[in-house]
Amino acid sequence: MSISAALNAAQSGLTAASRAAQTVSSNVANALTPGYGVREVSVSSADLGGVSVDAVTRRSDIALVTERRAADASLAGASTLLSGLESVRDAVGTADAEGSVGARLGDLEARLLEAASRPDSAQRLSAAVGAAGAFVDTLNAAGRTIQEARLTADRGIDAAVGQLNEGLGRIAELNDRIVRLTATGNDANALIDQRHRLVDEISDIVPLKQIERENGRVALITGTGRLLLDGDPVPVTFSGTNGMSAGAALGAPLSGLAVGDRAVDMTNPRSQMAGGRLEALFALRDTVLLAAQARLDTLAFEVGTRFQDAGLGDAAGLFTEAGAPLGATSAPGLAQRLSLSAAVDPGKGGAAWRLRDGLGAGAPGLSGDGTRLSALAETLGRPATPAGTALGTGALSLVALGDALVGAETAAAYGVETDLSRARGRSEALTEAELATGVNTDAEMQKLMQIEQSYAANARVIQVAGSLIDRILEI
Amino acid sequence: MSIPTIGDLSQSYVSRLSMSRLGRELTTLGREVTSGLTADVAAHMNGDTAPLAAVERGLDTVSAYQTAIRETRVVAGAAQLSLERAQTRIGDVAADAMKVAGGNLSVSLDTVAAAARQGFSGMVSDLGTSAGGVRLFAGAATDGPALRPAEEIMADLAAATWDLGTADEVDAAIEAYFADGGPFDTNDYLGATQSRAPVRVGPGDAVDFAPRADATEIRAGLKALARIAVLDAGALSGNQSERMALLSSGIEDAVTAGEGLIALQARGGAVEERLELAATRAAAERSGLETARLDMIAIDPFEAATRLEQSQVQLESLYAVTARLSRMSLSDYMR
Numbered sequence: 001m002s003i004s005a006a007l008n009a010a011q012s013g014l015t016a017a018s019r020a021a022q023t024v025s026s027n028v029a030n031a032l033t034p035g036y037g038v039r040e041v042s043v044s045s046a047d048l049g050g051v052s053v054d055a056v057t058r059r060s061d062i063a064l065v066t067e068r069r070a071a072d073a074s075l076a077g078a079s080t081l082l083s084g085l086e087s088v089r090d091a092v093g094t095a096d097a098e099g100s101v102g103a104r105l106g107d108l109e110a111r112l113l114e115a116a117s118r119p120d121s122a123q124r125l126s127a128a129v130g131a132a133g134a135f136v137d138t139l140n141a142a143g144r145t146i147q148e149a150r151l152t153a154d155r156g157i158d159a160a161v162g163q164l165n166e167g168l169g170r171i172a173e174l175n176d177r178i179v180r181l182t183a184t185g186n187d188a189n190a191l192i193d194q195r196h197r198l199v200d201e202i203s204d205i206v207p208l209k210q211i212e213r214e215n216g217r218v219a220l221i222t223g224t225g226r227l228l229l230d231g232d233p234v235p236v237t238f239s240g241t242n243g244m245s246a247g248a249a250l251g252a253p254l255s256g257l258a259v260g261d262r263a264v265d266m267t268n269p270r271s272q273m274a275g276g277r278l279e280a281l282f283a284l285r286d287t288v289l290l291a292a293q294a295r296l297d298t299l300a301f302e303v304g305t306r307f308q309d310a311g312l313g314d315a316a317g318l319f320t321e322a323g324a325p326l327g328a329t330s331a332p333g334l335a336q337r338l339s340l341s342a343a344v345d346p347g348k349g350g351a352a353w354r355l356r357d358g359l360g361a362g363a364p365g366l367s368g369d370g371t372r373l374s375a376l377a378e379t380l381g382r383p384a385t386p387a388g389t390a391l392g393t394g395a396l397s398l399v400a401l402g403d404a405l406v407g408a409e410t411a412a413a414y415g416v417e418t419d420l421s422r423a424r425g426r427s428e429a430l431t432e433a434e435l436a437t438g439v440n441t442d443a444e445m446q447k448l449m450q451i452e453q454s455y456a457a458n459a460r461v462i463q464v465a466g467s468l469i470d471r472i473l474e475i
Numbered sequence: 476m477s478i479p480t481i482g483d484l485s486q487s488y489v490s491r492l493s494m495s496r497l498g499r500e501l502t503t504l505g506r507e508v509t510s511g512l513t514a515d516v517a518a519h520m521n522g523d524t525a526p527l528a529a530v531e532r533g534l535d536t537v538s539a540y541q542t543a544i545r546e547t548r549v550v551a552g553a554a555q556l557s558l559e560r561a562q563t564r565i566g567d568v569a570a571d572a573m574k575v576a577g578g579n580l581s582v583s584l585d586t587v588a589a590a591a592r593q594g595f596s597g598m599v600s601d602l603g604t605s606a607g608g609v610r611l612f613a614g615a616a617t618d619g620p621a622l623r624p625a626e627e628i629m630a631d632l633a634a635a636t637w638d639l640g641t642a643d644e645v646d647a648a649i650e651a652y653f654a655d656g657g658p659f660d661t662n663d664y665l666g667a668t669q670s671r672a673p674v675r676v677g678p679g680d681a682v683d684f685a686p687r688a689d690a691t692e693i694r695a696g697l698k699a700l701a702r703i704a705v706l707d708a709g710a711l712s713g714n715q716s717e718r719m720a721l722l723s724s725g726i727e728d729a730v731t732a733g734e735g736l737i738a739l740q741a742r743g744g745a746v747e748e749r750l751e752l753a754a755t756r757a758a759a760e761r762s763g764l765e766t767a768r769l770d771m772i773a774i775d776p777f778e779a780a781t782r783l784e785q786s787q788v789q790l791e792s793l794y795a796v797t798a799r800l801s802r803m804s805l806s807d808y809m810r
Contacts, residue, residue, distance in 0.1 A: 032483070032484060096772065117542060368614065442804065
């Protein structure tokens with residue numbers, strides 16, 4: 001064994017130790033960096049003695065990461081869906097709230113009953129007209145909320161698609177740079193961290209699976225198997241709308257989604273872009289909120305027609321469709337257009353006594369005649385089978401229909417709330433598991449102590465070898 | 476061999492999660508303990524809030540019915556009182572008239588006639604009473620008077636009878652005055668010919684007690700008093716035997732009219748009883764609904780308080796553990 005070989009071996013030991021120390025310091029510095037994969041130095045014994053540093057590897061449990069990304073996507077989907085449904089639920093009110101659509105109708109019935117008891121009281125009549133106006137306002141506002149939520153969903157899709165395309169483009173660029181660095185034998189781990197974060201950023205839009213290719217390149221496919229990136233990104237296309245009408249539906253005139261040159265059917269729960277925020281936004285825009293609008297329109301139509309057909313000898317009912325009598329069938333968005341008859345609406349020059357004396361009456365009639373008021377109150381309480389089926393097919397009174405609507409919106413939001421808390425639990429557990437694979441400062445410190453020892457030992461070997469050479473030279 | 480370690484971020488993530496969860500729980504429980512009601516109605520009722528809505532609507536309607544019952548009771552009670560007073564007036568006059576007819580000298584014919592005239596005025600003003608702004612006997616025209624002032628009616632009656640010679644002629648004149656479509660209807664009754672509408676006091680339950688001043692029973696009462704009262708207004712003056720004859724024929728009328736008014740009062744009494752019943756039913760329904768409402772959304776205060784205590788202890792332990800863990804670091808021991 002030659003002394004120079006010993007010197008070489010010790011030299012390689014020093015190099016390995018400093019490399020390891022560098023890795024430890026990088027790990028400690030990034031202990032709180034999200035998406036940072038712990039670096040580990042892998043070493044092996046060198047052919048001619050000594051130690052060689054093979055590579056600095058980045059620790060990552062890709063299966064766990066994929067699971068967590070899927071969980072994040074379904075969490076984002078559920079919370080998007082919930083926020084849409086909650087806005088509708090809050091607009092129509094809840095069963096225990098004073099201002100819910102059902103409570104407004106109940107209030108109208110109570111005010112009419114009270115007015116029928118004292119038809120001569122101007123306050124009672126105004127209170128009844130006020131209750132009818134409050135109902136119309138609540139209904140209109142709820143309809144507008146739905147329409148706005150659908151527009152927001154459409155804009156959300158546009159933004160998400162933009163984000164997805166941009167993210168895929170940047171990942172493709174990073175892929176190229178990683179390949180170049182790896183091919184030239186350099187450390188590409190910092191870029192891999194960056195790519196990891198980029199994939200994280202877009203995987204709540206649609207869950208992404210990462211497939212390893214040669215030289216550190218990755219391909220991305222969606223959770224349900226649509227290839228989005230392999231070398232070049234596949235363009236995802238969507239065209240947002242500028243305004244949303246109540247009757248707008250998928251295809252007329254709302255845009256669908258296409259990946260590459262293929263259209264994707266987002267109404268299918270197993271579609272190739274399902275599982276994330278994008279699916280939830282499409283569901284809100286094309287099904288869930290449309291159903292809510294249909295429920296609201298059914299109520300509006302029933303309220304309008306039952307007062308119109310109450311047999312009180314008026315040309316139009318207490319409620320009109322933007323001033324005109326209601327048609328024979330309901331058109332989408334009726335809830336937004338339903339309005340209080342101008343004959344009684346104080347804001348449109350109407351007078352409350354017409355509630356008692358007939359909507360077409362020219363002058364106040366007998367002050368004690370509560371017949372019409374009683375009949376109006378009865379209209380609210382009389383069960384009948386609704387023309388539309390959105391609120392069930394049973395014979396229900398108008399007040400009960402209002403409550404059925406409130407119940408339906410609460411139930412819809414509650415169902416998603418349960419899904420959301422499940423998705424949140426899963427996402428939290430998996431995030432915790434993924435973070436557990438991150439940097440542990442204590443372990444790094446322990447490693448640092450070993451490195452210190454190893455460095456000192458190698459240095460000692462060099463010192464001894466040096467003194468051996470000195471001794472030989474002294475001869 | 477690599478020994479699995481736990482990343483630093485994982486520990487802080489878990490404690491942050493637990494802290495926010497416990498914080499939320501404490502807020503919710505605090506609200507529930509102070510209000511006694513659940514903070515999340517939908518979750519409390521497993522997403523089906525229809526029964527609660529039905530109860531809330533029931534409460535709305537019951538309170539409207541209660542208002543209607545209260546007001547109808549006031550109106551019906553006042554009408555009963557007016558009818559009772561009218562009936563007493565007629566009864567008094569009839570009793571006095573009988574004494575005169577029976578030859579009792581303690582009362583004179585003139586006194587009875589004057590009393591009848593006063594009774595007539597009194598009855599007309601009774602019929603003009605209003606309760607809480609509602610004219611009771613004017614039909615649906617609750618904002619105007621029911622009858623002309625008594626003096627004007629009396630003046631018309633006097634004008635129609637002053638030049639008649641016999642009791643039968645006066646009788647016929649008064650009959651004609653109060654007949655359907657006669658001067659009483661056209662001149663004296665100022666209310667509406669349409670009655671006040673029945674008032675709904677419960678689901679499918681409406682009460683109807685709105686006698687008008689031109690109702691048969693009331694008209695008969697006015698007529699009976701008028702027949703004797705015209706004697707005070709100068710009819711048949713000087714002809715004592717005809718005056719006596721008119722008085723005698725008026726007695727029978729007054730008794731019948733009194734009976735008619737009693738029958739009307741009995742109808743009012745029945746309506747008052749139904750109102751009483753409706754009020755009891757509404758009160759029972761209200762308390763039933765309120766109990767049902769509480770059953771649906773109230774929480775067990777003891778359970779909530781216990782859980783609040785538990786969450787607080789948990790949060791305190793979490794603080795202690797977090798503080799302890801953050802002190803446990805190898806770096807601290809390496810110097």
